[in-house]
Each structure stands twice: as C-alpha cells, then as structure tokens.
Amino acid sequence: MTNTPVELVNVTIDGVEMQVPKGTLVIRAAEQIGVQIPRFCDHPLLEPVAACRACLVEIEGQPKPQPSCAVTVTEGMKVRTQHSSVVADEAQKGVMEFLLINHPLDCPVCDKGGECPLQNQAMSNGRSESRFDGPKREFEKPINVSAQILLDRERCVSCARCTRFADQVAGDPMIALLERGAHQQVGISDDDPFDSYYSGNTIQICPVGALTSAKYRFRSRPFDLVSVPTTCEHCASGCSLRTDVRRGVVQRRLAWDDAQVNEEWNCDKGRFAFPYAQEGRLTTPLVRGEDGVLHAASWPEAIAAAAAGLNKARGGRAAVLAGGRHTAEDAYALSKFARGVLGTDDIDFRARPHSAEEATFLAARVAGLGLGVTYADLEAAAHVVLVAFEPEDESPIVQLRLRKAVRRGRTHVTAVASHVTEGLYKLNASMIEAKPGAEVAALAAADINDSTVVLVGERAATVPGLLSELVRITDQAGAKLAWIPRRAGERAAIDAGLLPGLLPGGRLVTDEGARHYVASVWGVDAGLIPATAGRDFSGIVGAAAADAYEALLVTGFDVDDTAHPDATLAALQRAPFVVALEQRPTAVTALANVVLPVATVTEKSGTFINWEGRARQFAQVLRENNTLTDARVLAMIADAMDSLIGRQDVAQVREEIARLANHNGPRAAAPAVEATVVDGLTLGTWNQLLDHGTMQAGEPFLAATAREPLARVSAETATAHGLSTGDTAVISTTKGSISLTVQVIDGVDNTVWIPTNSEGSHVRVALGAAHGTPVTLSKGGAH
Amino acid sequence: MSLTETTWDEARELAERYPQSRSALLPMLHLVQSVEGSVTSDGIALCADVLDLTTAEVAAVATFYTMYKRHNTGKHHVGVCTNTLCGLLGGDAIWKAVSEDLGAGHDETTADGLFSLERIECQAACTHAPVVTIDWEFFDDSTVEGVRAALKKLKKGEDVQSTRGPVVRGINATERQLAGFDDGEVHASAIDDKMLAGLNAAKALGQTLPKSEV
Amino acid sequence: MVLTPILTAHWDEADSYTLAGYKRHHGYVAFAKALKTDPDAIIQTVKDTGLRGRGGAGFPTGMKWGFVPQNDGKPHYLVVNADESEPGACKDIPLMLANPHSLIEGVAIASYAIRANHAFIYIRGEVPHVIRRVRHAVDEAYRAGLLGENIQGSGFDLDVVVHAGAGAYICGEETALLDSLEGRRGQPRLKPPFPAVAGLYASPTVINNVETIANIPYIMRNGVDWFRQWGTEKSPGFKLFAVSGHVQRPGIYEAALGTTFRELLEHAGGIRKGRKLKFWVPGGSSVPMLTEEHLDLPMTYEDMAAAGTMLGTGTPMVFDETTSVLKAVSRWLQFYKHESCGKCTPCREGTYWISDLLKRLEKGEGKMEDLGTIEDLCRQISGRSFCALGDAAATPFPAAMKFFRDEFEAGISTPADQAFNPLSSTVFVKAKG
Ligand SMILES: Cc1cc2nc3c(=O)[nH]c(=O)nc-3n(C[C@H](O)[C@H](O)[C@H](O)COP(=O)(O)O)c2cc1C
Ligand code: SF4
Numbered sequence A: 001m002t003n004t005p006v007e008l009v010n011v012t013i014d015g016v017e018m019q020v021p022k023g024t025l026v027i028r029a030a031e032q033i034g035v036q037i038p039r040f041c042d043h044p045l046l047e048p049v050a051a052c053r054a055c056l057v058e059i060e061g062q063p064k065p066q067p068s069c070a071v072t073v074t075e076g077m078k079v080r081t082q083h084s085s086v087v088a089d090e091a092q093k094g095v096m097e098f099l100l101i102n103h104p105l106d107c108p109v110c111d112k113g114g115e116c117p118l119q120n121q122a123m124s125n126g127r128s129e130s131r132f133d134g135p136k137r138e139f140e141k142p143i144n145v146s147a148q149i150l151l152d153r154e155r156c157v158s159c160a161r162c163t164r165f166a167d168q169v170a171g172d173p174m175i176a177l178l179e180r181g182a183h184q185q186v187g188i189s190d191d192d193p194f195d196s197y198y199s200g201n202t203i204q205i206c207p208v209g210a211l212t213s214a215k216y217r218f219r220s221r222p223f224d225l226v227s228v229p230t231t232c233e234h235c236a237s238g239c240s241l242r243t244d245v246r247r248g249v250v251q252r253r254l255a256w257d258d259a260q261v262n263e264e265w266n267c268d269k270g271r272f273a274f275p276y277a278q279e280g281r282l283t284t285p286l287v288r289g290e291d292g293v294l295h296a297a298s299w300p301e302a303i304a305a306a307a308a309g310l311n312k313a314r315g316g317r318a319a320v321l322a323g324g325r326h327t328a329e330d331a332y333a334l335s336k337f338a339r340g341v342l343g344t345d346d347i348d349f350r351a352r353p354h355s356a357e358e359a360t361f362l363a364a365r366v367a368g369l370g371l372g373v374t375y376a377d378l379e380a381a382a383h384v385v386l387v388a389f390e391p392e393d394e395s396p397i398v399q400l401r402l403r404k405a406v407r408r409g410r411t412h413v414t415a416v417a418s419h420v421t422e423g424l425y426k427l428n429a430s431m432i433e434a435k436p437g438a439e440v441a442a443l444a445a446a447d448i449n450d451s452t453v454v455l456v457g458e459r460a461a462t463v464p465g466l467l468s469e470l471v472r473i474t475d476q477a478g479a480k481l482a483w484i485p486r487r488a489g490e491r492a493a494i495d496a497g498l499l500p501g502l503l504p505g506g507r508l509v510t511d512e513g514a515r516h517y518v519a520s521v522w523g524v525d526a527g528l529i530p531a532t533a534g535r536d537f538s539g540i541v542g543a544a545a546a547d548a549y550e551a552l553l554v555t556g557f558d559v560d561d562t563a564h565p566d567a568t569l570a571a572l573q574r575a576p577f578v579v580a581l582e583q584r585p586t587a588v589t590a591l592a593n594v595v596l597p598v599a600t601v602t603e604k605s606g607t608f609i610n611w612e613g614r615a616r617q618f619a620q621v622l623r624e625n626n627t628l629t630d631a632r633v634l635a636m637i638a639d640a641m642d643s644l645i646g647r648q649d650v651a652q653v654r655e656e657i658a659r660l661a662n663h664n665g666p667r668a669a670a671p672a673v674e675a676t677v678v679d680g681l682t683l684g685t686w687n688q689l690l691d692h693g694t695m696q697a698g699e700p701f702l703a704a705t706a707r708e709p710l711a712r713v714s715a716e717t718a719t720a721h722g723l724s725t726g727d728t729a730v731i732s733t734t735k736g737s738i739s740l741t742v743q744v745i746d747g748v749d750n751t752v753w754i755p756t757n758s759e760g761s762h763v764r765v766a767l768g769a770a771h772g773t774p775v776t777l778s779k780g781g782a783h
Numbered sequence B: 001m002s003l004t005e006t007t008w009d010e011a012r013e014l015a016e017r018y019p020q021s022r023s024a025l026l027p028m029l030h031l032v033q034s035v036e037g038s039v040t041s042d043g044i045a046l047c048a049d050v051l052d053l054t055t056a057e058v059a060a061v062a063t064f065y066t067m068y069k070r071h072n073t074g075k076h077h078v079g080v081c082t083n084t085l086c087g088l089l090g091g092d093a094i095w096k097a098v099s100e101d102l103g104a105g106h107d108e109t110t111a112d113g114l115f116s117l118e119r120i121e122c123q124a125a126c127t128h129a130p131v132v133t134i135d136w137e138f139f140d141d142s143t144v145e146g147v148r149a150a151l152k153k154l155k156k157g158e159d160v161q162s163t164r165g166p167v168v169r170g171i172n173a174t175e176r177q178l179a180g181f182d183d184g185e186v187h188a189s190a191i192d193d194k195m196l197a198g199l200n201a202a203k204a205l206g207q208t209l210p211k212s213e214v
Numbered sequence C: 001m002v003l004t005p006i007l008t009a010h011w012d013e014a015d016s017y018t019l020a021g022y023k024r025h026h027g028y029v030a031f032a033k034a035l036k037t038d039p040d041a042i043i044q045t046v047k048d049t050g051l052r053g054r055g056g057a058g059f060p061t062g063m064k065w066g067f068v069p070q071n072d073g074k075p076h077y078l079v080v081n082a083d084e085s086e087p088g089a090c091k092d093i094p095l096m097l098a099n100p101h102s103l104i105e106g107v108a109i110a111s112y113a114i115r116a117n118h119a120f121i122y123i124r125g126e127v128p129h130v131i132r133r134v135r136h137a138v139d140e141a142y143r144a145g146l147l148g149e150n151i152q153g154s155g156f157d158l159d160v161v162v163h164a165g166a167g168a169y170i171c172g173e174e175t176a177l178l179d180s181l182e183g184r185r186g187q188p189r190l191k192p193p194f195p196a197v198a199g200l201y202a203s204p205t206v207i208n209n210v211e212t213i214a215n216i217p218y219i220m221r222n223g224v225d226w227f228r229q230w231g232t233e234k235s236p237g238f239k240l241f242a243v244s245g246h247v248q249r250p251g252i253y254e255a256a257l258g259t260t261f262r263e264l265l266e267h268a269g270g271i272r273k274g275r276k277l278k279f280w281v282p283g284g285s286s287v288p289m290l291t292e293e294h295l296d297l298p299m300t301y302e303d304m305a306a307a308g309t310m311l312g313t314g315t316p317m318v319f320d321e322t323t324s325v326l327k328a329v330s331r332w333l334q335f336y337k338h339e340s341c342g343k344c345t346p347c348r349e350g351t352y353w354i355s356d357l358l359k360r361l362e363k364g365e366g367k368m369e370d371l372g373t374i375e376d377l378c379r380q381i382s383g384r385s386f387c388a389l390g391d392a393a394a395t396p397f398p399a400a401m402k403f404f405r406d407e408f409e410a411g412i413s414t415p416a417d418q419a420f421n422p423l424s425s426t427v428f429v430k431a432k433g
C-alpha cells in the first residue's frame, strides 16, 4: 500500500460545501451528503457510459445539464441536483417519463416489483402520470439467453449494465446490445447462449425486471422474503452472499457487497447451487440393525450406537476422514474429537489427491498464519504468476479480481500451464508452457521477483517437488506466495489441524509444549494426544484395508472425489465400524453403521476461512431450523463416551479457537522434495466450476450452462495420435478409460487435458489418475 | 452460395489491412453478405472466428447497420429515398408505384427473388431528387416511368445503366466492392449538369478564377 | 459576392477524377511543398487562414490540429469523415466523385502536419461509385509514390485506407465514427477524452470533413491571404453550396462565404416556375428552417447563428408553397427515429414518441394537446441527449412551429395530404399557369 496523500477538492452540492478526493464522480460525491440522484446505467464497478441520462444535474458554468455519473468533481465546482435546481428536476422527470413510455408497467407480475430501481425512482423522481398514449414497442416474451437466464426485452431500459458487466467484469461478451434506436435490445447471437460462470450477476444489477432466472422466476415477491447475509460454501473465494428465505425455504441467493472480497459479484455456482441443501437430505439418524440394514433411529439411540462403536477404537484404533468443506467451528471440533476423545492422529481433510509434501507445505506455510496475500494485493501486484491453478474454474472471484487488475493496465499475469484456457485468455496471461507434472522446470522462466505474487492451486500436490520449489524460489526472491484451495473449508481445516501431525494454529503434535497447551485449552489429559504424527488420507485408506482400525469417523465428502475412489470405498467397507456425519445420503452413508444427519450452511452459523486467510463469519439463515452441526453432534457423542468436550456451540468454539490462534513455538519446516521427471504423455485435469459436484445437485438450469467436457490436445499431439477436432479421444490408464470429443487447442505437446468430474469424464473413478499422471491416448470410434 | 475457403482467405486478408484487425469487421460483413446475400449465422461465425470475437459481438454490429440484412434478399436491391426532400419531390409516388408493381413492401423481397425493396434515407444526392438506387448505384432525377423501365429491363436480364455509376450487376457484386475488392468500374461516368451547375454559371458570368490560382 | 469555382474548377474535364487530370492543374504541388515545410508551420498556416470545419459545426480546423499532443510516443491518425448522410447534405459525395485527388492530397498534407502515418477515409456504404473513385485515387497516388513509405524521399510514410460504412447516419458523429471504424456499433463515445487525445485505437486522432480536407492543398499552394480574400473575418474562404429542392437549377454552387442566400437562389434560377418560396433550411435537416424574410442573410457561420439557425453543411433545401411543412417535419422525425443509435434515453424514446404523434397529426388524427406535448418533448431531448443527433431531432418541430403553427393545428382534423396535394410538390407536376 502506498501512502500518497489523496488530493482533495472543494465542491458545493445543493449549497453544501464539501471536500472529496479529486476524480470523484459527482453522483458519488452527492451520495456522501445523502443526496440520491436517480440513475440506471451508473454502476460503481462499471465504466461510466452516461447513457440513460437519468442523473442529469446542473453544474454552474455549463450550458446544459450534465450526467453526474460521468462528470468528475473539479475545484470550486457548484452542483445543483433535483433538490435545488428546476433544470435538473425537469431533466430527470423528462427522462423518467421517456423511460416509461415503452415499459410494460407490469410490476404486479414482475420479479423485480418491490425492489425495482425503475419503480422506485419513477415514484421519487418521475411525474405522476404519463402523457404517452401511443402503441408501445412489443417483443415476443420472454427469451432464454441461457438455460438459466431469461430476458423480457420489453422491460429493458437499455442501460447496458448487463452487457458491460459481461464484457468488462466477466470478460464474457456473449450478450450484447443488438439492433439500434428504439429497437435496441439485449440479446445473444442465434444459438450461442450466455453461458458465463458469472451470468447471474446481470440479474442482480439489472435495474428493471428484464433479466430473471429460471430458478427464481415467479417464485416469490421481495416483500415476502427475509434476507440474511451469509458466506458462500462452494469455494475458497469467500463471497459474502445474501440468502432470501420465505417460510423456511431458500428462494434465492444474491451477491452481497463486500469491497474487500467479492465486491458486488459472485459466481453462478454460489448463486444458484443451493437446492442440494433442501431436497434429498438426510433427515433422521440411521443405525444399522442386526439385519444389516440401516433403520431410522432416535437421536439418543443413534448417539449411543456411535459412542459404543467408537469407544472400542479409542487410543489409536480410529481414524477421521473429513472433506474440505467444514466450517472452522466444525473442523475444530473434529480435530479435538480425534485427538482429545479418540486419541488418534490419523486424520486428514484431503478427500482429494494429496501428498506428504503438500501436508508439510500446508503445516509450514498455511496453518494458523491468518491473513496472508489478499485480494487487494492481487489488485496492486505488478506481476501475478499462476501455477497449477485455473482461477476461473477453481476460485472464480480471484479470476474477477485478476481481470480487474489486468484491465487497469498495471498488472501482468503469467501462467505456468499446459494451455491457454478461456480464463487465462481473459486475463491476457503470458504463457510459460509446462506439461502437467513438469511445472517445476518451467518455473525458472517465470521472472519471479519481489513484486510478484505467486498463486498455486490444489493440484500442485500431485506434482512432486512443485511446492518445495515454489517455497524456495519465492523465499529467495522475496515474492509473495499464496495457496488457493478449491473448497471453502480447506483453510479452516488446516488451521484446525485436520492433518496428521498438526494441531490447531500450526502446532505440531511432536511439540510437547504445544500438546500440553492444547490439552489445557481442551480440558483433556495431555497424554491423550498422540505425540507422533499419524497417517494421512491415503495412509488411512491403506491401513483400514489392512484392518488397522476398529472404527472410522467420516464426514463431508464424496468418495468419488478422493484420489482412489475404489480404495476409499473398499477401506470403508472393510472397517468394522463407520460413523458418518453427512448432509445427504452418499456412498459413505450407504455403508456406515451409524449415520448422523448434520446441518448445511443455511442451518447453522459458522465461519469459513477463505484463501486469503480471512475469517468469513456468517449467521444462521433458517432460524427456526434445529438441525445439528457436526460440532454439536460430536459433542453429544463425546458426552456419551464420557469424555466431556464442552457444549461445542459456536460461541464456545470460537472462543477456544481464539485462544489457540497465536502460536509462536516450533512450526513445520518447509518441504524439500526433489522434482521428478515424467516422460511421455501426461494428463492435465482440474474440476470445472460447474460439474458433477454433489453440492450442485438438483439445479438443472445451472447444470445446463456448464461447459462441454472436451479432451484438449495440441495440434501436434493430435496429429501424432491421428486426432482432429470433433473426433473421439480415448484416454486410458491400466484402470480404465474415458472417451471425450477432441478439441485441438494452443498448448504444450504430449498432454491431454480433460475435466476431473464432468459428464462422461470422471477422472478419479474411471482412470484413478490425477494431474500429471502418465496416460495413453488413442482415437476412438464415432461418438 | 456458401462460404468457402476463398471467403475465409479474403476475410483474413481484410483483417490484415488494418492496424487492429477488428476494424475489418464492417468490410468483412459486406464480404460475407456478398457471398450469401445476407449476413447468415455462418457469416457471423466466420467473422467472429477470424477476428477472435464472440458471435454476440458480431451480431451486435451486424444488426446495427441497415445495409446488413439478416434475411434472404433479392438479386437486385432497389432503394427509394423517401426522406423529406426526395419524398416530397416524387419519391413517395415512386415508392407507391414500385411497391405496388412488385407486390413487395419495405424490406421485402419479390416472390421471384429478383428484387428487394427498401425505403431508404437521404442518399446525399438531394440536388438530384427524387433519387432511387439499384444495387446502391444512383438513379438520379427518377420518375415512375423511368424506374419501371429499369426494373423491366432487369427482369429481362438486360443491362441497366445507372446515372452516376456503372451498369448494375446485382447487389452481391456491389457488396463485394464495398468489402474492399475492387470491380474496376471506376471509370463509369459520374458527372452531370447538376454537379456542374455552379461551374457552368460561373463560366457564363465570367466568374472563374485565374488558372494560376487553382 | 461571386461564384468561386476552386474545388469544382475542373469538374467538367472528363478525367478530373484521375491523377493525370488532377496533376494538370497543379495537383500534388502543395504536398511537395508541404514535405519541405515544418509540420508546425503548416498547422500555423491553417490556423491563420481561419478555415472552419465543413462538416457542420464549423470548428476551426487549425485549432483542432493543434490539439494533437506531440512527441507522445503514440501513433497519430487522421480520419476523414465522408459519411455524408444528413438530409439535405450532398456536397462531399460529388466532390469525391469528381475531384477525389484534392481529398487525397489534403489527407497527405494534413497527416504530415499532425504527424500521422495512417489515415482513414470513412465513406458511407451506400455510395459504391464514390468508394470506387476514392479507392482508385488512393491506388494511383500509391503507384505514383505519393503515398506509402518514404514519400518522395522525404522520410515521411503514409498509409491511407478507404473504409466503407454500412448504413447509419450516426456514424457521421465523430466519436461514433471512430467506434464504427474500430468494428463496433456506431454509438458515440463519452467525452472526455477527446479524439485529439484518445481517438482511434485510443490514440490521438484528427477527424475532419471531406470538404475541409480538400481545401488544404489549395491553401497550401496559394497561402493565407489568398484564402482570406473571400468570406468574412469569422467565416473566411469559400464553400460548396448544394442547393436542392423546388428551385429551377438545383446543383452544386461553389461560392464565397458571405454570399447571401438570395444570390445563391438566383444562381440556382430561383424558385421553380409559378411558385414561391415557403421555407428553406440552410444546412441540413438538423438546423432550424428560415423563410422569405431571411433571404438576404449572408451564408456565414455568424450570420446564421444570429438568425437563430446554423450554416451547418451549407447545403440549403428549398421548399415552395406546395409543401406540407407538417409532412416535412414528420418525415424528418421518422428519419431521426430510424437513425437514433439507441444509446441514450431522450433521443431513443423521444424520437419514438414524437414521430408517432406527428404521424397522427399528418393523418389528421391529432389531439389538441399534441402540439404542446411535442414542444415539451423536444425540450426534454434538447441539451439532454448524449450527442448532437438528439439535439438535431428536437430542432425541426419548434422551428417550424414558429412560422407555420396553423398547419400543425390543422393536423387535428385535416390530413396533410388533403391540405396539400402530394402531387403538386413533386418534380413531375407540370409548371403552374
Ligand atoms: C449526428 C451527426 C452526424 C454527423 N454527420 C457528419 C457527416 O456526415 N460528415 C461530417 O463531416 N460531419 C458530420 N458530423 C459532424 C462531425 O461530428 C464532426 O464535427 C466533423 O466531422 C468534424 O469535421 P470538420 O471539423 O472538418 O467539420 C455529424 C455530427 C452529428 C452529431
Ligand atoms: S442522442 Fe443518444 S440515442 Fe441519439 S444518437 Fe446520440 S447517443 Fe444515440
């Protein structure tokens, strides 16, 4: 942050003298003294266009009224708004009258009715009745601009907010103003839909009801909704959201304005993927009976059964497998339950490909370190290097912030990647081509220095030596390094110590002082906490298969997301006793001995730690709901096991977490793993934003906007394998194969890229492979 | 006709003519129209592909300008200026007659696919009102009879000479010229008495300037 | 005042549009002279002549060139506005047909002066023959080494691209033209930044009208005093006047600025036989109309402004008493509605509404309050729209109401075609009496 003093200028608005920074728009300066000038095209995060003319004001010395949304203040400027100028008032009323002549005035049936800037400003700044009595412009209504977004063209006021958002912010100019004059309208070209990951934002910024979602259309009226601010559970970007509820049912979610994080945007997954939390849920506890079948059970019954099973496994005969989706409070409770109740250090949240190198890196460079690199840092950075990280798919708000920075012209993005993706194209990124698995060698060309920010993604875990080398290079150069996971709960899981060898706050189980301090905060005997590091996720899976455990506690993951789904499933089957804490029925709950339904994000309060390390606390949306959190369920089990770990409600947990926050003792040393050279053709893969993730269940409109799964290969690789665009490629490992349509792209040779978990491309299930794995490629029959 | 590799090559050639390739979009739309008779989805896709734009961005441009047509057009484009001056001086009467003769209204094409009819705006030829255009060539000082005769000839496949420009050769040929591929018709006559009215008057009045000065 | 055939001097020669024809009359002598002159001195000369832009607004050309920042390290561009689409304007098209080399030579000199190595001539798309002629002239100039690299060994490079529009009056507005030339919808840009600072491709750009640029070779060759021997202090020089409408000899009349309209009308043979003047519009449909009482006004920027109108493009449209002014105004508003780019509310919706009301009046189906409403709506557009097209749309009605209110009032009961036999205003009708 630079500390250049802001130059202030003196302006007078409606007789009120004020000082504002030079360059402030008149409309914003007016806001500061509570003067609300009407506006439609104006949006603080879009470039001014001054098109709608609703915001005209009188400026002394100017012969014509001026658009306050586009004029910046100058020293001594005297502005008169509608409150003190007849000229401004009449100009505004005139524009408002014009805006309404072709508007259908169908407020009673319009989604926007009740929260509509046009409706509101027509009341506050318009004339009481229109003189227009001619025929209105008509359009066929409504049209789908995508499976999710509908457009009622006759309601549109041509403010171009949606098209400017798509172009400037998202970089997806797939909607545009078509035709001209009175026929001007928003639209798409023929059959190319507005399948932007960010399309839902256009609905939110539309100042009329022209854009609506298939999901919410005609579902509710704004005044029937209760709005609760919350945090998005879908990824580690950490968006602030607003969830709107009517009679206990979530109707829609919107982006909440948070200047530090998501500004006023979010992605379509965050906006639309909430039905999973409403339909197809686990509602009652289940206990497997003597008959080997799961039966609905009462809570006391189920808790008793879980406690009985887990009791047998105390003292190191249990392991805990968790997904990366828990809140900080729940993750903390899991960590405490594992060490303080079960007495095991066999615990891992990484229900995805992972490595020991990664665990060391996370313990050394992430755990308990709080706020690190921030969004503001990205915006201010001269150079951002992306390594094994695809922001648009893996952390969409990072993508938006990088795009914003790049558009300002001061930030340059370099990607160490196998090909130019759509996302990287929108960042105008320079490419350092690297075959999947061979990123380490490519880093040398990345020109990393003390004004560089390096962002690395979750798949770095599968490239031996990559995290080690990144630590080394960035340390040496004085560059900033941030690890950006995909899931919303990973940062909190690391802070809580859901990794073998790691206690809350970056403490090590091998550190006796740390064990004692943690035990004292937990109120347990320090001797309970294992003093040596346990097994990681794959270690646990392996050990379970070899009968190492009496019981497994599993929570919050999809088997198919794990590195080796078959092995995970086999281990769970093998384990004598499995307790599952889940929101929805899964392959895990199907074979668990006790299934305990837990709360989703709307049913509880909690905290997500986003990739920056920023705590994103949120409140319970569905207040009347009393579904239990993981933490509460664990406390009940502990209680039944005669191991008091406290109530484990949010307030208590937060207070404990705070006590464990500042750790100044020994930490893990950074990993130092040698890179390995991978010969031959390797697989590139990551999860596309919209894919088969379980938390996207039940939202067909959203799913229909997902990108088509394609096998991307370079021209040379395609030729070498007799492939061209449109052919079917068969990607195989010894385990199995995937057939996908070929797309020839600009990229590195000897590589095939396919999405990790999309229609017809379930990499882990079908191939048992990960990013950087050698695979074979061949041409398949007609698709 | 459809878009062949030749059109793709020509489109790429147009893109090369500008410091920034997107500037070639208007010429490129003229080009695809010259091949297909209108701006089709394929034409839009071609432009988008060559210029690295989305199809929506191209459609936004294609629908803004009136010379680009999104539906099938006739072999010849007939425009009748009905802006104020031409309209009052005879354009309205010509429009009525031609429209009735052809049985086509504004922006419509005759059943035989020979003519597309359009009420056009001022053609910067007001001194020559009423103005009609065929394939965008000037038919100055038009009359109902004159236009009828011209259309009759075209129907028979005979040559029709424009007043300030060449023999008309169909709208697609004109569109190709507009796209930037020259048809060599530059020498067709273009000067008439009305353009020389001032010069002739000056000569008659002896008001010309000494040769050395101009 | 006198007729001054300068740009038009040789239009009657069969090869006036060729390089040979142009060279026969000192063609490209001025450019050769310019290449040996300091660019700033050329800008100064143009400033000294007081030449004002012929595109309509009359902005001093030399001053415009002077706004281009020097040594800014960015490429500079010259863009010629050859979009001539304003109803009534018809001077640039003939100029480019008959004497395109004066434009090309002007482009070369102007580009040299503003340090541009790339110039564009944006010609409306509906005039293929004009495009042929200008392209041909450019090709000839290239072949003669008058364009291209290291022109005449001077070290100056210049590329000229002839670009066809595709039917949109708004693209005459200079910033809309730039967007169009960049391959976008022709909608005007927010200013600042002004084109002189950030125009084409966000680089410094001068945009001038065809006629403005065509003046440059003559100025360069003959000098400031020569130019200033015509016209007035504020409107120096000469101009192409295109007189159209109900006159005996419509056509192009090049004359000194300051020539009265009466004189021009006389040159054009006066109103057609047996008719008398009803109203005239001095410079395109965007400027307020005048009547008989204004016949003796000198055709200058300042005199027209003083009379409450504008010289505009200097292309008077003349209408005799057979004309329904209601129909004339209504048709202009149809035009503005058709050509409104759609960007801003007042113009987009205002022209939609007003043209609808005028159509009603034209059919004799208007309402008493319609006239007041239209006047109001014009006020709601004028000065509040994004660009001058909106202002232009709001111009004809109030101007016409000043002189012909009764005709609009008649629109409440009498169709315009009943009040004025449409046939009598045509050129086909036999002269009266
Ligand atoms: C709607 C509109 C249409 C215009 N059309 C033209 C035109 O066709 N030709 C032209 O030279 N100027 C036109 N202008 C004026 C231009 O914006 C600009 O002022 C002019 O090209 C500058 O050149 P000059 O300084 O040489 O006159 C138009 C302006 C507006 C607002
Ligand atoms: S006034 Fe507004 S709508 Fe009209 S042409 Fe200008 S910007 Fe477009």
Ligand code: FES
Binding pocket: A038, A039, A040, A041, A042, A049, A050, A051, A052, A053, A054, A055, A056, A067, A068, A069, A070
């Ligand atoms: S808000 Fe200022 S013009 Fe639209």
